Amino acid sequence: MYHCHVCGAPVEEAPWGEDGRTPLFDLCPCCGCEFGYEDSTQAGVERYRTAWLQGGGVWKNSKDKPAGLHLEQQLKWVPAKLPIGIARRIA
Ligand SMILES: [Zn+2]
Incomplete structure (x- = not known):
């Protein structure tokens, strides 16, 4: 799972x-x-997360949300490390 x-x-x-x-x-x-x-950048990830949380941290497609998943648990799943391609210029 990713x-x-x-x-x-x-x-x-x-x-x-x-x-x-x-x-x-x-x-x-x-x-x-x-x-x-x-x-595509560390700053972009943080900016997007902040905006999403300010909007309530809700699922855009609520039907895709796993039953019983709480925001607190979901945030623990945020990968600690970003993929190597992030923060590099991608052609
Ligand atoms: Zn997301």
Whole structure:
């Protein structure tokens, strides 16, 4: 299981690919971040997370939210390390 780097939501595929350098450009079902765009720098990740939390930390697609998942638990799933591709210029 993989998790969004912004909000910790469980996602089926690695947001930045198995090599950490190949973003999917998919949208997070929770915070709506586009992997490889809003999360392409450390500052971007933090800015997006702050904005999402200020908006209540809710799931954009509420039907995708795992039953019984609490925000507190979800935030614990935010990966401690960012993929190697983040904060580097991607062509
Ligand atoms: Zn997210």
